[in-house]
Amino acid sequence: MTSNDPLHGLTLQAILTALVDRIGWDGLAHQVDVRCFKHEPSIKSSLTFLRKTPWARAKVEQLYLQHFS
Template sequence: MQDPAAPPPPPPTQPRNPLHGLTLEHIVTTLADHYGWDGLNERVPARCFASNPSVKSSLKFLRQTPWAREKVEGLYLYLQRELRRTGR
């Protein structure tokens, strides 16, 4: 039995997960800065990017909509690969 006063074990590391340690807010902000809200809406068609877009409303939507979150995370990974490839 574990001692209740002992600190909790550290969370498992994910060395092969490129999104590990990144917040959804960072991902959305980076994409919005790079593509703009209109460009983001073209790539991931969602009302949160088209109608009165904000980081806050996007986060709320993406946390509740797994398919959209997967697309946004995939777009972020694509952007990172392209930036590395072009040396920016």
Template structure:
């Protein structure tokens, strides 16, 4: 009995699921950097720190420092994702 052989190292990677795999997920394909940038453009850093009170938005805010904090802090990232979804709904309403 022979064992299945593994693909050669130069074999192409298996195909990734297409973006249509999650058509109802508004966060699919949106990077954390894109979310933070869009939120800071829409609300400003002061408005963002008022809605999500974390120091990376209040004291010397920047996208890179915010990303560093949010990647380490799941609860804060969830708040950013929730606010991003709220912002998208507000934009659709025309506010």
């Protein structure tokens, strides 16, 4: 059975890393207005925040789909 989810099989870390590589932390901060992308951003701190914050994670996933689909 195949999944209709375009993000199926992708980890949040892979999504975030791909976005940082493509648009940078400044681009992410501009698109998703959260402190963890603006103040001393890191993959680790951002993952911690996004896992606890469903609305922000949804925005990051949507941004990924816009850039990579």
